Amino acid sequence: xxxHARLNLNYQVENQRCVARYDHSGPLRILQSLYPEGxxxxxxxxxxxxxxxxxxDTLELNVSVGPGAHGLVxxxxxxxxxxxxxxxxTQTTRLHLQENARLEWLPLEAICYDACNAINxxxxxxxxxxxxxxxxxxxxxxxxxxxxxMSGWLDQHLEIPGVWLERGRLRADDHRLMDGPxxxxxxxxxxxxxxxxxxxxxxxxxxxLIDLARDTLREHPLAPTGGVTSPNTRTLVLRVLAPTVEPxxxxxxxVRQQWRAQAWQMAGQDPRIWAM
Numbered sequence: 001x002x003x004h005a006r007l008n009l010n011y012q013v014e015n016q017r018c019v020a021r022y023d024h025s026g027p028l029r030i031l032q033s034l035y036p037e038g039x040x041x042x043x044x045x046x047x048x049x050x051x052x053x054x055x056x057d058t059l060e061l062n063v064s065v066g067p068g069a070h071g072l073v074x075x076x077x078x079x080x081x082x083x084x085x086x087x088x089x090t091q092t093t094r095l096h097l098q099e100n101a102r103l104e105w106l107p108l109e110a111i112c113y114d115a116c117n118a119i120n121x122x123x124x125x126x127x128x129x130x131x132x133x134x135x136x137x138x139x140x141x142x143x144x145x146x147x148x149x150m151s152g153w154l155d156q157h158l159e160i161p162g163v164w165l166e167r168g169r170l171r172a173d174d175h176r177l178m179d180g181p182x183x184x185x186x187x188x189x190x191x192x193x194x195x196x197x198x199x200x201x202x203x204x205x206x207x208x209l210i211d212l213a214r215d216t217l218r219e220h221p222l223a224p225t226g227g228v229t230s231p232n233t234r235t236l237v238l239r240v241l242a243p244t245v246e247p248x249x250x251x252x253x254x255v256r257q258q259w260r261a262q263a264w265q266m267a268g269q270d271p272r273i274w275a276m
Contacts, residue, residue: 002056002087003027009063011042011071011101018042018069028059030073037269043072045273046107048079053091055084055117061093065101065130072104074271078139079107081154083115090119097130097198102264105134106256106271109189109245112140112154114147114172121157126198126234133195133259135252139245140170140178140188149178149188160196164235187225187241191248195259200233205263212258213238220251 005026012019017039022030027049034043046061053059065071081089091110097103110120124132136158141149149172157167170177170190177183184190195209213228217238220226226240238255242248257268 002054003050004058005048006060007046007062009044009046009061009071009073010066011064011069011103012066013069016040018071020044020071028061034272036272037266041070041072041269043074043271045271046073046075048075051077052080052082053089053118054082055087055089057089059091061091062096063094063103063105064096065098065103067099067101070102072271073106074273075107076273077108079110079120080113081110081116081118081120082113083152084117086117088117088119091121092119093122095122095124095132095134097124097126097132099127099198100129101127102130103132103134104256104260105132107135109137109139109249111142112138112149112152112170114141114150115152116154117152119155119157121155121159123157123159123161124196125161126196128198130198131196131263133193133256135191135193135256137191137245137248137252138170138189140172140190143188143244158192158194160235163232164196166192184241185225187243189242189245189248191240191242191245191252193238193252193255195236195263197234201230201236206230206233206236209236209259209262212262213255216255216258217251220247222247222251226251
């Protein structure tokens with residue numbers, strides 16, 4: 001059976017409380033709203049009951065955050081792109097932030113199983129004053145289970161229209177890319193953490209955030225395969241390659257907490273489900 005699922009999630013401030021409302025079709029929905037940090041920040045868990053995508057499946061996520069609202073979205077487990085005999089599995093995420101809104105987009109990793117054919121696209125639109133901390137983490141195969149990524153492909157697409165665009169195709173049979181020293185060099189996890197702003201960063205603020213991330217990376221085991229950059233005046237990016245997901249995820253969580261505390265003066269509150 002092929003699944004076509006869509007979810008529209010909207011955050012708004014109502015009576016000084018951030019409220020999440022949504023509608024959906026197909027097997028894609030959010031769990032109960034949680035407020036571990038008080039009424040102004042709404043935490044939600046996005047669930048896809050089938051547990052993964054096979055060829056022909058499509059997931060469409062549309063998240064909008066109203067003026068001054070602050071939402072946080074995560075998932076209870078990895079997104080899984082399963083093997084396909086030809087059809088493409090597609091996940092498309094669109095994030096829209098209005099004036100002075102904040103969003104934390106923190107799904108767990110996407111796992112590409114051997115022989116998958118998949119597209120994973122994220123597009124982010126920010127109004128003036130809006131800010132978003134988010135990440136994209138991809139695992140190619142399952143090294144712990146000795147199930148390598150030997151065939152198939154993934155198209156990745158990260159975009160802030162007119163500001164920042166990263167896209168590419170990861171083909172399992174592209175050995176120069178997968179194993180070459182100027183490619184993935186044998187690593188099978190790619191992780192990107194971004195901090196995007198609808199208004200250009202002040203130079204001093206941007207440099208402080210970059211320095212925090214670089215100091216953390218410098219002391220981390222993944223330092224040789226990571227880097228922190230600012231490709232434009234509105235975006236900060238940390239990228240890292242790792243042999244498996246766990247060390248990359250640990251690094252991204254640490255820097256996300258530091259950026260949150262520095263830029264928003266908020267403690268690095270992890271979603272409750274991560275501790276389960």
